[in-house]
Amino acid sequence: MWEWKNIYRGMIMGASDVIPGVSGGTIAVMLGIYDRLIAAINGIFSKEWKTHLRFLIPLGIGVVTSILVLAKLIEWLFEHYPAPTQFLFMGLIIGIIPYLAQKSEMKTNFKPYHYILLLIGAVIVASMVFFKSEETAVIQDITTGTYVLLFFSGFIASAAMILPGISGSFILLIIGVYSTVISSISNFQLDVIFVVGVGILIGIVVMSKLIKFFLENYSSATYALIIGLVVGSIVVIFPGIPESAALIIASVLTFLVGLFFARVLGRIEYS
Template identity: 75%
Template sequence: MWEWKNIYRGILMGASDVVPGVSGGTIAVVLGIYDRLIEAINGLFSKEWKKHLKFLVPLGIGVVTSIALLAKLIEWLFEHYPGPTQFFFLGLIIGVLPYLVHKADMKHQFKGKHYMLVLIGAVIVASMVFFQTSESEPMQNITFSTYILLFFSGWIASSAMILPGISGSFILLIIGVYSTVVSGISDFQLDIIAVVGLGIVCGIVVMSKIVKFFLENYTSGTFAIIIGLVIGSVFVIFPGVPENLTMWIVSIITFVGGLLAAWLLGRVEYK
């Protein structure tokens, strides 16, 4: 049976993937489908590929639709209301943590080495804040070498996308191609979309196999790393202290909105 409910899940994941600092993998955790997502991607190369395709196709439709429709909106929000927008996603990310803690059964499964892995994961992602670039304008002269760069940028970014806590968009920002990719999507530049898309597909397939192996063989350690990655992403997306009372009020409202969204999504999906 086709899981058409995944279209709305894909829309949420796609929206988050457009935002530097937020991971589609994080949203998959909130929605309670992260394990199934990894299993389904790997299952495409098994005898039960049809079953997994019925899970992934609706999800993919939602992701692509969301990215195509929301790219301009996200750009506009970050241009005009960057602080409140980031506080919303900050609340969303923090709201994910209780679900991860519950899923990992930290109280009973975690030992000293696992908490060390949490710290390592957090430091790895938090350190990315020092690599932010001042990239502003999309590339104008697209050459063959540019396509190669965009392909491998998509590959690396998608490897990050599938890990909760690491934002594929933020990786693109660090590499220096984020505005080029977002502009290409907004303006429907098919060459850029195709090249980056191919890189994304390749990256997701490879990384999903790696994640599946570690989830099956080192479950607690893998969850420890994932929790650390999510905690670290809080430092990456934190926009700083609001500059006036009005921004304080708006930012608090959007932050609470993000927490509430995570709680509601988790309540619906885990019910």
């Protein structure tokens, strides 16, 4: 049976992946489909590949649609209203943490070393805030070397993207190709989109196999680390106190909207 409701889930994930600092993996956790997503990606090469594709294809449609349709809007919002936009995602992430703790059965399953893992995960992601990287100009002269760079950038970013708390877009920003990738999406530059896309797909498959192993064999420890990564991402996303009163009010409102939607999504996805 096709899981068409994954289209809206994919659209939320796609919108988040455009913003540096917001992780598609975090959104998948927020939506309650992270472990299923990992299992489905790994299951493509199994006998039940049709079942997994019925899960992944609607999700992929949502992600691609969102990126293509919302790339310009998200790019504009992030450029002109970064604080309210980031506070919206902060609200979403903070609001979903109680549901994530409930799903992992933190109160009954977590031992002291699980909380240490949680802290380690939070510190690892939070420390990314110190990686200052100025956005570079769009690469105009595309050569073979550029394609190689874009392929491995997609591979590395997607490997990070599937981990909660680590933003694939932020990795692209650090590497220096974020502007080039976003511009290619906005302007339908198919050669760049194809090369980066192939790198992303291969990276997701490779990383998902590693995550699947840990989810199956060290479930509580993996969830502890995941919660830590999610908590740490709040530090990365936090843009600081807005400069004007109007922006402060707007940021508070978007933060509350994020909390509200997190509560709604939590009830739908984790019930």
